[in-house]
Amino acid sequence: MTISTQEQPRGHARRWLILGVICLAQLTVLLDNTVLNVAIPSLTREMDASTADVQWMINAYSLVQSGLLLSAGNAADRYGRKKMLIVGLALFGAGSLVAGLAQSSGQLIAARAGMGVGGALLLTTTLAVVMQIFTPEEQPKAIGVWSAVNSLGFAAGPLVGGFMLNHFWWGSIFLINLPVAALALAAVAAYVPESRNRQGDRPDLVGAVLSTIGMTALVYAIISGPEHGWTSGRVLATAGAAAVVLGVFAYWESRIPYPMLDPHFFRDRRFTGAVGGLVLITFGMGGALFLLTQYLQFVLGYGPLEAGLRTAPMALTVVALNFTGVGTKWAAKMGTPLSIAVGMALMAAGLVSIATLTGHGYSGTLLGLVLIGAGTAIGSPVMAHAVMSSVPREKAGVGAGINGTLAEFGNGLGVAVLGAVLNARFAALVPVAAASLPAALAAAGSDRERAEITGAFSSGLETSLLVGSVAVLLGGLLAATLLHRAGRADRAGHVDGADGAERADRAQAHPAQGQADA
Structure with a gap:
């Protein structure tokens, strides 16, 4: 069927x-x-x-x-x-x-x-x-x-x-x-x-080729930036090529009758608010959680399996709230804009908790993970639904592609940028010349130096997590504001449309009164 x-x-x-x-x-x-x-x-x-x-x-x-x-x-x-x-x-x-x-x-x-x-x-x-x-x-x-x-x-x-x-x-x-x-x-x-x-x-083969080449080049530039340097020829050339190809893609999509990605989507405040917030949220969350796994392994000394177990409370919180329907009920009571704002505020608070309470052991990290999980359970489904519901039903696959593409982009950019913030802070504080934490620990000559090195890494992690928390909070506020304005505009348009229909009905039944209304 x-x-x-x-x-x-x-x-x-x-x-x-x-x-x-x-x-x-x-x-x-x-x-x-x-x-x-x-x-x-x-x-x-x-x-x-x-x-x-x-x-x-x-x-x-x-x-x-x-x-x-x-x-x-x-x-x-x-x-x-x-x-x-x-x-x-x-x-x-x-x-x-x-x-x-x-x-x-x-x-x-x-x-x-x-x-x-x-x-x-x-x-x-x-x-x-x-x-x-x-x-x-x-x-x-x-x-x-x-x-x-x-x-x-x-x-x-x-x-x-x-x-x-x-x-x-x-x-x-x-x-x-x-x-x-x-x-x-x-x-x-x-x-x-x-x-x-x-x-x-008609199949948009040119658009498919351009989007594939452009997005691949952009993601490659983001991935290779930390390793080769953001100002290296390889990264700049790849990023420049990505910008040119994606620019041609945008021009092509605006000129053809059957575009793969309709540029009119971006004129919808609901769509732009949702996708703008999505990029900032995944930027902060993706980068911060990537750095957290390093902290658990390199600083606290957990193995990969132990580190995975200690990050599990975040996912378990999401599963518990969403599988039971609690997260959805909260979101329905608050409405889409407020749900996103509250969810992202909880996630930002969780990142701040991890950044500032790690000195007290795992308890601060656990609190942060639970807060992040609660915020994710409330905000992320609402954000995904906002993206998908602002795209026509017949374009649901493209809507899901946009959602996934922006999430991948934000996540990769977050890992790269917050990783660069961490490395810059670490390099400024570390007492020995080294490009990474393992290399610095290997070059350390005493327990005191090792303690200073892990302290430098922790300081860099704290700075990166705080930057990530700001990005998450700004993303939530941006999305909530634009979605609130879009909803208000939709309600005003609906009322105007209803008033117009009512006037038309009266004019048809009573022509004289209809002229008076006009």
Whole structure:
């Protein structure tokens, strides 16, 4: 059965079962986003991988996925969201199999790139299907569950990876995807309805190529900035190429009758408020949480599995609030603008707690993680729904692609910029000449120097987390303000439209009175 995107006023009869299937498919991608990090020492040792090899093992996946998100969403809208979901699962499973059996760094990098293609299709189609099968009233709750699975995947990745590495070889972290992908594939084929845009838009092949090249170049510049220097020729050339290509993409999309990304979306205050806030929020959160994992391992001395366990309260808070529907109920009572403002304020407070209370041990970090989890449970689903609801139903795949692209962009930029803030502060305070914390500790000649080095790192972390908290708070206030203004404008337009209709009815029944009203 194929569902027209313009012909479903009611929710699908099996929508909650389908949501479970979609979340299972989503989980396969989310686990892989973080599971590889704990395997880096094993890969370095067993495959004799260089630092550059390890970086490409991680970056090949994110580069391909980020570059293809918009094109994947457009393909899902045009050719069918169920069909693209099946293709994404198949590609992701095949890539996982090749990665698990790889015999060299090159093979693993190629397999990760293939997994990135599947991941792009999965991330866009899952959210697009949610928007199709649920009624507008149920969409916030459904997106809350979808968002909770995102957090669960983020937290479970290191735990699953650590468990697998403790019992099996490094390839098992990829092969574990196979049964999950196979189960999700069978469930999608059996239960998920097909939906597509029936308007028959012509494929925007030029736009797809330009967006893929531009986003890939932009993400590569962000990723390589900390390693090669922001003013290096490689980074500047790549960033310049990205700006030119994305500028041509924007011009092309404004000139053709069937654009992949309609420029008119950005004239909607709800859309611009949601996407602007999303970038700033993921900037602050992505960078801050990346630095927190370093603090737990390098300063407090936890192993990867222990560090994963100690960051888990954040995800567990999200899961508890969203799976029980508490987060959605709070958001419904407060309304979209206030929910975003409150959620982001809680997240910013959590980052401040981690920054200022780490000297008291893990308790300050735990408080911060719980606050971040509560803020995420309230604010993130509302933000995602604001993005998706401001895009036409027939463009749900593109909307999900925009949501994913901006989240990836903000996250990558946050890691790069807040990492640079940390490194600058660390370099100014560290008593020995070293480019990183491990190198500085290796060069330290006494316990006093080691204490000064970890103190310098902690100071740099505190500064970075505070910068991240400001970005999160500003993002929440920006989004809340623009969404509040958009809602007020919509209400005023609705009242004006109702008054106009009433005057027209009176004019038709009583022509003389109608002329007086005019």
